[in-house]
Amino acid sequence: MSETILTATSGRATGSANARRQRSAESIPAVVYGRGMDPMSISVERRDLRVALSGSAGINTILDLTVDGDVYPAIVKELQRDPVRRTVQHVDFIQIDLGSEITVSVPVRLEGEAKAVQDENGLVDLARTELEVSTTPRNIPDEIVVDISEMTMETTITISDLTMPAGVTAVGEDDWAVVTVLTMRTPVLDEEDAAAAEAAEGEEGEGVDAEGGDADAGGGEPAGNDAE
Structure with a gap:
């Protein structure tokens, strides 16, 4: 797998308001960390990131992340996306050792x-x-x-x-x-289930009619009313 150069800018202003302004200018807030380095706040151009990750390796592309002339071998650890528009809102890059397993x-x-x-x-x-x-x-x-x-x-x-x-x-x-x-269900099984359901409904209906008939047979006014 070949490396891809991605240029980033350091010293970005932090905070939600600044991040929104950056995104409006098609610049994505990001951070790079790993291998004992202190986390560094950076930003990358949206188009540059899209091009860098457009190869067959996708998000697992090895990047030569270039910041102020220094090169950090890195991969994308996490892409945070807008829940509705699905646009990238923030990127976590992790610096890697090319000889160690990840x-x-x-x-x-x-x-x-x-x-x-x-x-x-x-x-x-x-x-x-x-x-x-x-x-x-x-x-x-x-x-x-x-x-x-x-x-x-x-x-x-x-x-x-x-x-x-x-x-x-x-x-x-x-x-x-x-x-x-x-x-997958077959048409035969569906027809059998439908027939069984219809039969069950018919039996239930007959039971209700029988109960209703018993109630009619036993109906009438109480004996005490006749005496009055």
């Missing part, structure tokens, strides 16, 4: 066609769209590919079943499900 989330992609599942009216379900992996920064895979061609209705692909790239270790329990199979 833990990152990598997207999972399904490959192949599960014909045995389709023939049984089943549906392949991706239980984990992302998977945490541990590896060195330059060895971070763009994605984890899972072949579903041999899946049947009884198949569950777990973490232990995955074939990981060399030097990459999945983080999690071996029995955690990654891909499962869902059983």
Whole structure:
């Protein structure tokens, strides 16, 4: 994985009002920290960040974060987004050691066609769209590919079943499900359920009529009224 240069500006003014002004000018407030350094408040241009993360590695792109002439090997630790517009509001960068392992989330992609599942009216379900992996920064895979061609209705692909790239270790329990199979309802089952529901409603209605008939048979004015 190649590094991407991203230029940042240090010495930004902190505070909510200043952050809003920055965002209005298409500059995103950010912070970089890690490897024993004190957290540094910086800002990056929105367009520059978008371009830097537009490659196949996405948010896991290794960045040469350049601040006032100093270069910090870094990756994005967190992107904070506006809850409605989904625009990036703040970025946390973490400085990394290119020779040490780190833990990152990598997207999972399904490959192949599960014909045995389709023939049984089943549906392949991706239980984990992302998977945490541990590896060195330059060895971070763009994605984890899972072949579903041999899946049947009884198949569950777990973490232990995955074939990981060399030097990459999945983080999690071996029995955690990654891909499962869902059983879809068939028209026959739907018709049977509908018929059973109609039958149950009919029986309930007959019971109400019988109770009503008993009440009518026993009705009438009390004997004391006749005496009067």
